[in-house]
Amino acid sequence: MESNNNNYSTRPKGAKATLVKDDSFFTKKRFGFIFREEKKIKEAYYDVTRHEDLLSPGNSACLGCHAELALRTTLRILGPNTILAIPPGCMGGIGVVGFQGGSGTKIPVFFPLLDNTAAMLAGIKRQYQREGRDVNVVAFAGDGGTADAGFQSLSGAAERGENIIYICYDNEAYMNTGVQRSGTTPKWSWTQTTPVGEKSQGKSQKGKDMPMIMAAHNIPYVATANPSFLPDYIDKLKKAMQVKNGMSYIHLYSGCPTGWKFPTEKTIEVGKLAVETNLYPLWECVEGKFRMTYEVKKRTPIEEYTRSMQKYAHLTDEEIRSLQYSVDQNYKRLKDLCRIT
């Protein structure tokens, strides 16, 4: 727990309130779920505060960055006995590995290449295992470093059963270089390389389902998680840390106010909507057995999600219906998987 600090926040003289609540979508406040999860959040709070914040207090992440939140939480759960790989991407760009002779974290951290994260971690883990030391060896990689350029090395490491924790923060595009499409960019997303125009409605292909692909590698632990649902994520991270017979893979939804174009204070809410619409269900696959970890009682229409950000602003009703269909199909398939495994 932090000690008291004299620099408390007070209202500057004459300053007006900036986020005025009314009924328009972008400002309406809808965080009922936090009431429901209040107890869990308090429990998670005790988990999180067990270790100090291992990330530098100041880094260059955008305002409202979901991934920065996730990374801070991740390190506080993993603790100081951890070696962290941050391949090129947003987290590297904001200075997590450091800048000019300084480190962005209080634990050992390094830049692998964009496409060799899992391989380098495998080498580190193998050597420490030889020496009989149990160290958390963890990747925190973007979707480009995971699903695209980094996929071969990740797939190889998974198949070889390397005992590493691989976390992908998926903000659905190459955000560090300024919003270009990636392999996980969903259909119809606007990006700088899939612009919307006379002959284009954004990306014309579906994104690849990275967590399912990793589950198909038959590794001991695969999960999806979302930093808006921190207690769920913390749970999964702890499970991942327990795995000793192969790779753990966690796919993190990672909202991006800059690249998706929504107000910075809405990050948690957008993430919440992704789950509540069944677009991004929270599940885990332990030794081949699928299980939902967060049951959505009544799914929210996908339109609420698409309307919450500019990257889908161009969608027609027809396209939204088609999107709804595919969301429902995916969800049904997942439920079936949970049932039959």
Next chain:
Amino acid sequence: MGKIDVLNGNKAAAWGAKLARVSLLAAYPITPQTPLVEYLATFVAEGEIDADLVEVESEHTALSVLQGGVFAGARTFTGTSSQGLALMYEPYIRTSTMRLPIVMALVTREVISPQTVWGGQQDAVTVREAGWIQIWCESNQEVLDTVVQAYKIAENKGVLLPVNVCYDGFSLSHMAERVEIPEQEKVDSFLPKPDITHVKLDPDKPMSVDPLTAGPMLTEFRHKQVTAMKYAKEVIEEVRQEWSQLFGRDHGGMVDVYRMEDADIAIVCMGSPAGTARVAIDEMRELGIKVGMVRIRVLRPFPVEEMQALLSGVKAIGTIDRNVSFAAGYGTSYLELRTAFGGKRMPPMIDFIGGLGGSDVTLEQIKQAIVITQYVANGGEYRDVTWFGLDEVDVDQLFDLEDQADQEVKEGIV
């Protein structure tokens, strides 16, 4: 006295790694390096090497695994060739900038296209600006000895650079010959345990590795890299001395010199053709041509001072290259020699390109090269670069044949 065995180049390299007591291995098979991977796997499977062998899915990953291992303090080994090296290029450069003392066998081969799997030196010379030390071997004994020596050079605190032990694909990698395997205890006394701390990922002593580094700092690091490369020359020489005292074998330091004491002309080459050149030199000396050889044993750092000292006084130089440089259409050793003299007065020099795509540099070709170089030494004019197999080499025209000695030399070539 060690054990005498018959080893091909790949097995000699594997023995070198075993004697160096590596703890982490990762390699992906590629012709002609493939047997090396199999030998390493067999050594590990039979418990002869106490190491982890990571069966990677590509060369890119092979080198990356080793980098991770070094970050955790491991002594590592891998090997590759040609396209594998090309695929490895991204982590390859970084190995030298991170100053990781990784040793890698580079079984030299042509690069495609055209589609080929055969020997040549194009792969290795192409990456000579990637910051690795490159040591070129002539025999399988040298391959074994050099792999062990390479760790001592690479892990020296003033060097801390990765080393490629280059040996010609097939000509050495698949050719088996008599090799003496040194005793483990003696190697242990020569090569201490690795102590790599300048980049170490250890939760007990956290640091970040390779943070963003801008101009002024990067300039200093680059300068340090170049300084280390220069210093490596001294270390290579020291290691040579120590090795020859302990094991009684000397393969040369930066260069390997043959019959240069009284030489009028010099042949300069690299890798396996040097062996054939020795035979050619002996034969041509019988016929009265005073020829010697300077073998480029270390291509990076380049033996600039050694070359100047050895070659300034000869009357002509003939370089033999199993590779080409696209800078000016010469082979690499020709180009590097020109740079080594840096505009200073140097003897006339001609280049011979041969042995590409797995063809032999034959005894006859080297003898021709010697005669042509002698002709140039005598003031004759000859084309700057001769491509064996492509350029017609008519040595008849070099002789007026009134002289009995000329007649003998001419007959000696074929």
Next chain:
Amino acid sequence: MSAKVPDKLYRLTGDDVASVGKGLYVVNTGLWRYQRPVTDPDLCKRCSACYMYCPVGCKLELNTHYDTNLDWCKGCGICAEVCPANAITMYEEVGEE
């Protein structure tokens, strides 16, 4: 064999031979803020939601409520949004103390 004494003075990199980071690199993100969160201690229920969801990790637990360390707060407004008690209000930074 010992390490070679460098022939240049390395002002920035000292004894390091490769680029490494020792000591913490900190960006002064307090300067980024155009709006600041202000917590009403009377309304704060100490549920810790703001603490948990602050991406910058700049929330402070006090005896009475959760406050904000303005050295690092970037002013994203997430805390104000997630607070179930509506105890946090965002105010514009007007450039005076």
Next chain:
Amino acid sequence: MKQIRFHGRGGQGAVMASELLCHALVHEGNYGQSIPAYGFERRGAPLEAFVKLDSKPIRERTQVYEPDGIIVLDSALIVQLPIFNGVKANGFAILNSRKKMTLDDVPENVETLATIDAVRIALEVFKAPITNTILLGAFAQATKLVSLQSLSECIEINFPKKIVEKNLVAVARGFNEVQVVTRSGQLQKAEG
């Protein structure tokens, strides 16, 4: 320096034979080089391997173009391929052949001709047509360039345990049962 060319098929053990011969030469304190031909040889495809031997270190790093003799592991290759190409004068040929061959059947530069029905012996010893060590035994008898004892010792050192015994029998039978004829007119009987 003596140079020898092996002709065989992928899978018949020509490369293994060339390496074993090399081992035996080194075992005797000599120097040897064994060089497989480099290509895409698959099982059944004709291939070559080379051995160079000398009493001093061999520095030459080239393939063999003009061998002092040839060893042919597969009888069909005798008619299928120009196996005598480049063989030096006073050369030798060690042939696996069921047919009894005479010096009239081979080019004039072959001084020493050794024939042996290695397949029959192999089937008796291995129950499979593995002829490489049998031909090496025949080579030792016909050329005296290596001793049977060295070959046998190197088989014991280098071969996997379970095939050592049969190969010892094979190399000895090759040595003892080969028929050697020379141009100087003499029929040399196997010495037994």
